[in-house]
Amino acid sequence: MKTHAIRGLLLKDWFSVRSYIARQLGLIAVIYLVLSFGLKSAAMFTSMLLLGGMMGLLSLFAVDDSCQWNAYAGILGLRPGQLVAARYIAVYGCMLLLTVISAAASVVLELFVFRPLFGTADAAENALVGIATGAAIFLFYGLMMALDIPLYYKLGVEKARIPTTLTMVVPFIVIVTTASYWGPLLDTMDLAALPWGWIFLAIAAAFAACIALSAAVSARILAKKEL
Amino acid sequence: MENAIAVHGLTKHYKDFSLQDVSFTVPSGSIVGFIGENGAGKTTTIKAILGAIRADGGEITVLGQPVAHGCSPANTRVGAVLESNFFSPVFTAREISAVMSQLCRNWDDTLFHSYCSRFGLPENKPYKNFSKGMRVKLTIATALSHRPELLVLDEATSGLDPVVRSEILDLFQEFILEEEHSILLSSHITSDLEKVADYIVFIHEGRIIFQLPRDELAERFAVAKCAVSQSDSLAGAHVLGRRESRFDVELLVDNAPQVRRENPGLLMEPATIDDIMTFYVKGGK
Numbered sequence: 273m274k275t276h277a278i279r280g281l282l283l284k285d286w287f288s289v290r291s292y293i294a295r296q297l298g299l300i301a302v303i304y305l306v307l308s309f310g311l312k313s314a315a316m317f318t319s320m321l322l323l324g325g326m327m328g329l330l331s332l333f334a335v336d337d338s339c340q341w342n343a344y345a346g347i348l349g350l351r352p353g354q355l356v357a358a359r360y361i362a363v364y365g366c367m368l369l370l371t372v373i374s375a376a377a378s379v380v381l382e383l384f385v386f387r388p389l390f391g392t393a394d395a396a397e398n399a400l401v402g403i404a405t406g407a408a409i410f411l412f413y414g415l416m417m418a419l420d421i422p423l424y425y426k427l428g429v430e431k432a433r434i435p436t437t438l439t440m441v442v443p444f445i446v447i448v449t450t451a452s453y454w455g456p457l458l459d460t461m462d463l464a465a466l467p468w469g470w471i472f473l474a475i476a477a478a479f480a481a482c483i484a485l486s487a488a489v490s491a492r493i494l495a496k497k498e499l
Numbered sequence: 500m501e502n503a504i505a506v507h508g509l510t511k512h513y514k515d516f517s518l519q520d521v522s523f524t525v526p527s528g529s530i531v532g533f534i535g536e537n538g539a540g541k542t543t544t545i546k547a548i549l550g551a552i553r554a555d556g557g558e559i560t561v562l563g564q565p566v567a568h569g570c571s572p573a574n575t576r577v578g579a580v581l582e583s584n585f586f587s588p589v590f591t592a593r594e595i596s597a598v599m600s601q602l603c604r605n606w607d608d609t610l611f612h613s614y615c616s617r618f619g620l621p622e623n624k625p626y627k628n629f630s631k632g633m634r635v636k637l638t639i640a641t642a643l644s645h646r647p648e649l650l651v652l653d654e655a656t657s658g659l660d661p662v663v664r665s666e667i668l669d670l671f672q673e674f675i676l677e678e679e680h681s682i683l684l685s686s687h688i689t690s691d692l693e694k695v696a697d698y699i700v701f702i703h704e705g706r707i708i709f710q711l712p713r714d715e716l717a718e719r720f721a722v723a724k725c726a727v728s729q730s731d732s733l734a735g736a737h738v739l740g741r742r743e744s745r746f747d748v749e750l751l752v753d754n755a756p757q758v759r760r761e762n763p764g765l766l767m768e769p770a771t772i773d774d775i776m777t778f779y780v781k782g783g784k
Contacts, residue, residue, distance in 0.1 A: 340585060
């Protein structure tokens with residue numbers, strides 16, 4: 273019988289965290305949906321849904337560590353490259369799915385709930401802002417995970433806690449402290465004249481390259497690691 | 500194939516512990532009991548056999564194929580039961596089967612269900628709700644359901660009650676009935692090994708002390724009891740360890756027939772595996 277290692281590993285990940293993610297997302301959805309009605313804006317709801325789901329993905333690493341899964345997978349004859357490939361597909365696939373869901377939620381809430389209910393004039397613009405926010409979170413969190421996943425493989429979830437926190441905190445501090453410099457710079461630029469097609473393409477290519485590099489480093493770490 | 504496992508000159512150094520020149524075999528078609536005190540090196544040796552750690556020296560072959568860290572081609576033919584359960588406790592038996600059927604070429608779903616049914620394991624209940632005995636049975640059922648030729652078990656029966664242990668030992672004996680099937684079984688429960696093992700390998704402080712057929716162990720090893728004054732002058736005794744009390748001394752010898760012959764009337768009892776381990780570890784010559 274032929275094996276389907278990646279499919280099996282994705283199924284394993286799904287069974288491992290589905291109830292946890294469902295509970296976490298359910299709770300976030302209820303809290304922020306209520307809040308979004310109060311604020312008459314879907315921005316908070318969609319952003320938190322995305323962030324909550326992405327944070328839930330971290331538990332995949334914690335579960336594997338506590339069950340010594342990688343050691344067992346090696347005993348079953350699975351290669352480190354297969355384990356890493358499946359994990360990156362799971363993490364980035366889920367992030368992409370959550371981004372799409374949050375974008376759809378943004379459109380539905382703004383255009384089909386808040387506009388008829390509250391008569392929001394700029395509902396279409398709000399929906400677009402929601403989609404853009406989701407994409408920005410996906411990009412930021414995706415890059416952060418590209419740094420963090422190799423650390424999880426190298427140190428384990430517990431020991432990686434401090435360095436992975438820094439990968440989130442340091443860029444945040446950099447952005448906040450330098451906002452006064454690049455904010456005015458953006459004001460002087462004719463944003464509409466920029467070649468957005470090329471910019472999006474360059475960002476997508478750089479993003480994909482970061483993920484590919486991160487996966488290669490993770491596979492190398494796992495192959496060397498004694499389990 | 501003569502040996503299911505052959506370990507030759509295995510060394511592995513850690514900061515505070517080393518495996519030193521570990522050599523032993525698991526002959527095909529046999530059950531080998533792997534004994535030693537906590538920290539003696541059993542788990543490290545087993546991890547090296549399974550390719551989970553990188554050996555510093557020596558050679559290991561499993562089912563005729565060389566083992567290297569992270570690359571053990573024979574592993575698809577090996578069933579392993581270690582101390583961890585490997586799957587998240589939220590998994591049900593049915594979900595484990597669904598995943599394993601994708602990962603293992605030889606996975607036999609029907610066989611897995613038959614083990615679950617035989618062991619009374621509910622297939623739709625997360626195994627976090629199982630008793631310790633049920634969890635071990637589930638792990639063993641999982642290891643057996645990809646039809647391995649070799650089972651490697653590290654403390655699989657520890658912490659289980661005698662009834663469950665007996666069930667599991669029966670299963671091992673069924674497994675071994677099939678030609679060329681072999682088992683390496685590390686355990687602290689030496690009475691289990693006395694029941695099922697064909698050979699005993701004893702490791703102490705990272706070195707192999709002996710590998711002997713169980714029957715030979717029973718013939719050769721004995722505990723002689725005598726007065727302290729008599730203990731130093733026992734004719735022909737090859738003493739491996741001694742344990743003194745206020746009134747007498749117990750001596751572990753590994754040439755019992757000769758000692759019996761040369762010291763008629765000396766009180767001697769067959770040594771259990773526990774006796775042998777205790778005398779070696781604590782008994783100071």
